[in-house]
Amino acid sequence: SREISIEAGKIAERVITQAFVDRFNRELSALGASRIKVELCKTRTEKGKALHKLRLKGAQTDQDLPESVLSDGERRIVGLAAFLADVAEQPHVAPFVFDDPISSLDHEFEWYVAVRLAELAQNRQVLVFTHRLSLYGAMEDAAKKVGEDWKKKHLQQHCIESFSGTA
Numbered sequence: 819s820r821e822i823s824i825e826a827g828k829i830a831e832r833v834i835t836q837a838f839v840d841r842f843n844r845e846l847s848a849l850g851a852s853r854i855k856v857e858l859c860k861t862r863t864e865k866g867k868a869l870h871k872l873r874l875k876g877a878q879t880d881q882d883l884p885e886s887v888l889s890d891g892e893r894r895i896v897g898l899a900a901f902l903a904d905v906a907e908q909p910h911v912a913p914f915v916f917d918d919p920i921s922s923l924d925h926e927f928e929w930y931v932a933v934r935l936a937e938l939a940q941n942r943q944v945l946v947f948t949h950r951l952s953l954y955g956a957m958e959d960a961a962k963k964v965g966e967d968w969k970k971k972h973l974q975q976h977c978i979e980s981f982s983g984t985a
Contacts, residue, residue: 835870838903845899845906848937850930854888856896872896890922898931906938913943920953932956936964939972 839858846852855875874887888896898919905914916935920928932953938944939961946957954975961969978985 841903841907842899845902845934846896848930848934849895849899850927851892851895851899854892854896872900891924891927894919894922895927895931902934902938911942913945914938915945915947917947918949919946920948920950925952928953929956929960932960933963936960940964940968 835858842856842858843852846854846856856872857875858870859873861871914935919935920931923931928950935944935946935957946953948954954977958969958973958975961973
């Protein structure tokens with residue numbers, strides 16, 4: 819098992835890790851967060867699997883992990899970038915479901931998230947649930963950016979409101 823773990827670690831370092839890092843950095847940029855310098859570091863290889871963690875680029879100790887330095891919104895963007903880097907380019911076309919992806923984000927990050935979700939929706943179904951009306955409007959504007967015809971055919975917005983306890 820040790821020899822397999824060592825070889826798996828070498829392969830992951832050469833192939834999987836760099837491809838993921840490239841996708842991750844593209845997602846950070848698409849989400850308007852290229853100024854956040856995060857890197858993927860191999861922690862260990864166990865049972866043939868290479869395990870990794872994110873840390874701030876140039877950090878010398880575990881005290882400089884993203885969760886100890888970045889704001890809630892920045893951590894949300896890093897997490898969203900890591901998720902999208904992992905699944906957005908997969909060959910299957912399973913839908914994406916996002917539950918309030920902009921929680922803790924400022925209006926600038928919110929806009930980048932809306933644009934990225936509209937881009938994803940060009941190739942697969944994207945469902946977004948939110949309680950913030952600002953995202954509702956940003957998604958409409960982002961869909962217009964893709965194209966008015968596309969927006970008319972593909973963007974469906976539904977608002978559920980409650981009045982005196984009745985939805």
